[in-house]
Amino acid sequence: xSFPLLTATAAVPAVGAILTAAVPAARRTAAKWxxxxxxxxxxxxxxxxxxxxxxxxxxxxxxxxxxxxxxFGVRYELGVDGIGVALxxxxxxxxxFIVLAGWHDADPLETSSKRWxxxxxxxxxxxxxEAMVILSFEATDVFLxxxxxxxxxxxxxxxxxxxxDRAHSGSDENxxxxxxxxxxxxxxxxxxGGLIMLAAVIGLYVVAGNFSLTEIAxxxxxxxxxxxxxxxxxxxxxxxxxxxxxxxxxxxxxWLPNAMGEATAPVAVLITAVVDKVGTFAMLxxxxxxxxxxxxxxxxxxxxxxxxxxxxGALLAVGQRDIKRLVAYASISHFGFIILGIFAMTSxxxxxxxxxxxxxxxxxxxxxxxxxxxISRRGSRLIADYGGVQKVAPVLAGxxxxxxxxxxxxxxxxxxxxxxxxxxxxxxxxxxAGIIATTGxxxxxxxxxxxxxxxxxxxxxxxxxxLPDLRARELAVVVPxxxxxxxxxxxxxxxxxxxxxxxxxxxxxxxxKDPQPQIQNVEAAQ
Numbered sequence: 024x025s026f027p028l029l030t031a032t033a034a035v036p037a038v039g040a041i042l043t044a045a046v047p048a049a050r051r052t053a054a055k056w057x058x059x060x061x062x063x064x065x066x067x068x069x070x071x072x073x074x075x076x077x078x079x080x081x082x083x084x085x086x087x088x089x090x091x092x093x094x095f096g097v098r099y100e101l102g103v104d105g106i107g108v109a110l111x112x113x114x115x116x117x118x119x120f121i122v123l124a125g126w127h128d129a130d131p132l133e134t135s136s137k138r139w140x141x142x143x144x145x146x147x148x149x150x151x152x153e154a155m156v157i158l159s160f161e162a163t164d165v166f167l168x169x170x171x172x173x174x175x176x177x178x179x180x181x182x183x184x185x186x187x188d189r190a191h192s193g194s195d196e197n198x199x200x201x202x203x204x205x206x207x208x209x210x211x212x213x214x215x216g217g218l219i220m221l222a223a224v225i226g227l228y229v230v231a232g233n234f235s236l237t238e239i240a241x242x243x244x245x246x247x248x249x250x251x252x253x254x255x256x257x258x259x260x261x262x263x264x265x266x267x268x269x270x271x272x273x274x275x276x277x278w279l280p281n282a283m284g285e286a287t288a289p290v291a292v293l294i295t296a297v298v299d300k301v302g303t304f305a306m307l308x309x310x311x312x313x314x315x316x317x318x319x320x321x322x323x324x325x326x327x328x329x330x331x332x333x334x335x336g337a338l339l340a341v342g343q344r345d346i347k348r349l350v351a352y353a354s355i356s357h358f359g360f361i362i363l364g365i366f367a368m369t370s371x372x373x374x375x376x377x378x379x380x381x382x383x384x385x386x387x388x389x390x391x392x393x394x395x396x397x398i399s400r401r402g403s404r405l406i407a408d409y410g411g412v413q414k415v416a417p418v419l420a421g422x423x424x425x426x427x428x429x430x431x432x433x434x435x436x437x438x439x440x441x442x443x444x445x446x447x448x449x450x451x452x453x454x455x456a457g458i459i460a461t462t463g464x465x466x467x468x469x470x471x472x473x474x475x476x477x478x479x480x481x482x483x484x485x486x487x488x489x490l491p492d493l494r495a496r497e498l499a500v501v502v503p504x505x506x507x508x509x510x511x512x513x514x515x516x517x518x519x520x521x522x523x524x525x526x527x528x529x530x531x532x533x534x535x536k537d538p539q540p541q542i543q544n545v546e547a548a549q
Contacts, residue, residue, distance in 0.1 A: 223261025269302030288395020332359030372448025
């Protein structure tokens with residue numbers, strides 16, 4: 024039997040989470056180092072997955088298939104395509120930086136015994152989320168994916184509600200209430216979406232007789248699986264609703280600003296850069312793969328919702344007074360671009376959407392983590408409480424600027440490539456939608472540059488005069504992320520080579536071809 028590489032990639036952080044939680048309470052530093060070493064070991068395994076994946080080979084590679092619940096046809100079935108490989112690499116890359124950035128976020132507070140924070144639990148929960156997310160990118164059994172899709176809500180609930188941001192303008196009681204509200208709202212929204220998806224999963228089993236994505240796709244291809252049009256559409260809506268909540272897509276987005284605002288900066292990155300990618304990934308793998316005709320039927324409505332997300336999220340980001348909520352609304356706008364690229368049904372759009380998932384994760388991590396370092400120094404999330412930071416902490420201000428420029432998709436940084444492909448792909452099939460989506464670029468420049476101007480430039484406020492610059496640990500978090508943003512901005516080929524074959528398979532699933540460009544004969548016109 025070959026080595027189960029995919030299982031190992033998820034099992035290492037899962038076992039690491041158990042070991043980290045078991046570290047004695049008095050040895051908090053040991054728990055931190057253990058979590059960091061486990062996350063680095065997972066990164067090595069993810070690199071091996073990347074190296075062993077052959078872009079020109081089978082659609083699903085490194086497969087594992089074992090019987091799990093035999094009576095119901097549930098199998099432990101894993102496999103990765105290029106999209107899954109890219110997102111596994113993103114997850115494994117970000118978790119070590121999340122651990123480093125949150126090094127002191129769960130330390131006990133000396134001033135209040137009521138707010139003692141179990142450090143070991145904080146890092147164990149992060150590793151458990153990593154394990155579930157990676158396994159969800161590998162699962163090709165629909166029921167197995169559903170279990171992971173729901174189970175990851177539990178550690179995320181405790182990370183938001185139990186380890187909230189210490190920079191809160193109100194009292195400890197008010198801060199705890201806000202954290203609890205954000206955590207419960209996150210859980211309820213995603214649970215409702217998951218329950219609707221469960222009904223659709225059961226319906227799919229009734230129709231197909233099994234949960235295997237590959238078997239269902241093969242049955243559809245050879246004509247042995249017949250699914251009524253109305254049935255396919257209802258099943259598609261059940262799956263899509265759950266993924267749209269997770270993504271998040273307007274109008275199912277309202278949990279995200281609360282969750283990111285009340286969570287610590289590393290946990291906010293975990294939410295939007297890692298966990299939320301499961302929703303958009305699942306749209307490509309399950310919505311388009313299982314229900315191609317229903318996907319094409321729903322495309323016009325989904326494109327409209329994506330455009331609303333782009334413009335609405337950007338407009339609300341412009342008016343925010345809270346730094347973390349601004350980044351949250353900016354992420355809603357960016358997820359609109361991702362979903363637009365997916366349902367543009369063009370190879371450029373879907374390649375751009377996949378690259379956007381990766382690049383948005385890295386750029387948001389860079390911006391949010393630097394913002395977290397800034398907030399921890401000043402003790403406030405309000406933009407108005409800052410000013411002139413670049414004069415007292417130039418390295419912090421410089422890295423904050425680069426993260427912001429990546430967020431607005433500046434040419435030369437990674438998000439530009441993905442956003443450009445999404446817009447080109449959307450315009451090729453839906454010109455009006457492509458034009459409307461470009462307003463998101465203008466608004467992104469507005470909210471990003473205004474944020475930088477109000478926090479980093481101008482007279483130095485008395486409260487920020489003594490702020491220290493980035494320390495060695497913080498530089499170890501930010502510098503590699505910026506380096507990756509620059510590298511993928513000027514040389515995205517390593518990503519596109521892995522992603523493009525998977526996109527071609529997805530385009531084949533929905534039986535779509537790229538629209539032919541309309542080239543006018545100028546001489547004939549004259």
